[in-house]
Amino acid sequence: MRDFGAGFGYLVRGQKWVGGHGRWFGFGLLPGLVTLVLYAGALVGLGYGADDLTAWATPFADDWSSPWQGVFRGALTGLVFAFGLFLAVITFTAVTLLVGQPFYESLSEEVDRSEGGEVPESGLPLWRELWISARDSLRILVRVAFYGILLFACGFIPVVGQTVVPAIGFCVSGFFLAEELTAVALQRRGVELKERLRLLRGRRMAALGFGVPLTLSFLVPFVAVFLMPGAVAGATLMARDLRGENADRDEDPEENDREGGNLPPFGGDQGVHQIPHWRRNP
Template sequence: MRDLVSGFGYLMKGQRWAARHGRWWGFGMIPALITLVGYAAALVALFFWTDDVIAWATPFADDWSSPWLGVFRGALSILFAATCLFLAIITFTAVTLLVGQPFYESLSEAVDRSEGGAVPESGLSTWAELWIGLREAIALLIRVTLWSVLFFALGFIPGVGQTVIPVLAFCVTAFFLTEELTSIALLRRGVLLKERRRMLRSRRLLSLGFGVPLSVLFLIPLVAVFLMPGAVAGATLLVRDLTGEDEEPAPSQGETAAGQAGAFHSS
């Protein structure tokens, strides 16, 4: 439970950091706003054509009597809309980070710098980082699509499909969201996708504490645009926890002995 609270705490700290650094916050909204316009148009079109898509996909139900035809296709329409939202939340962050990669990279570095100590650098060129980001975004899209198909199918299970499955889908969404947002700070530390997943899975509650409330907020129109800079900042702070950078270094044996000697003489 402590990790769950800590994850939420990093989200709040990130938003406070962005609020204190208005220039970063302002510029950080631009890539998110550009992406949001495209996604909003796509979602409106999808929802407008939902009934036609469902009717096309279920020709076998054309001859069903009322009310079963309406109930069946209505349930499928809800599942289809939920799947579209699931895909939108996950891929929105990936596309926004890709569009604004150079800026969010600088923002993450600024957060590390404000916390003190050296700023980790990957040693890769901007183009190399963009290529890795694109490659990982495609890999993420494939994984998200597979999960979406699975949850869509499980949604047909009576009772469970309308209660347990949506909750599981939301938790998976939250984990993916955390994975995406931490990618910038972890890539600068030389941590690629496979190792990143391992690190986040080892602290699942920390990941969910950060990702679940953010996923809820991202469902509200325009909120994702305003929260994205703070989300990147909070993810950087979370990464510092994952890698142990915020831990106090243990005193060396010599320092301990010197401290004990000083205490002895002062007494």
């Protein structure tokens, strides 16, 4: 659970970062607003058409007596809409990132710059970056669709389908949402999809801690739009740690504290701090 908390910490730090950089927050809102309008229209259409879709897909239930026909088709309609919402949550990020590739890449670079060290650049033309992003998003969507169909089928299992299955669904959504968001920073570093997934599986609980709360918050209208800039910033911070880019800063915490004025130089009268760290840790 500690790693889960660390993942949530990246999300919080990302929101704080954009909160302190108002220009970048406004800059990152634009792609989400465009995508939200498109998805809102699609979900409204699904809401109106789900009943007809269910009736068309279950002609064998036309002759069922009441109330069994209504109960069966009502439950199936709910599952269809839930499945559509599940796909919307996952693909919303992918589509928003695709629409806002130049916006979010610039934001991610600024986060790297604020953290110090090098600011990686892909060196690829925009059309090539868009192609790679679209290709990887499609690969993720195939994986998500597989899990979605499996969970959809499991939803018919009594009790388990109404309790355990939704919880697993949110975990699946959260993991792949974390992948989509960290891809902004990792793709600039030349990290391929297979390696990105390996890195996240190595920190699975951190990925869930980052992605699951974000997935839940994305269910609230308009929240996704306002959280996206901070989510990209937090994912960049997470990507840096996944790649060990902050390791050098953490190798000698005493030296970092001394530079920040928290510890006296060697030779002071602070006990253990008089001994060089290479003597204390052979």
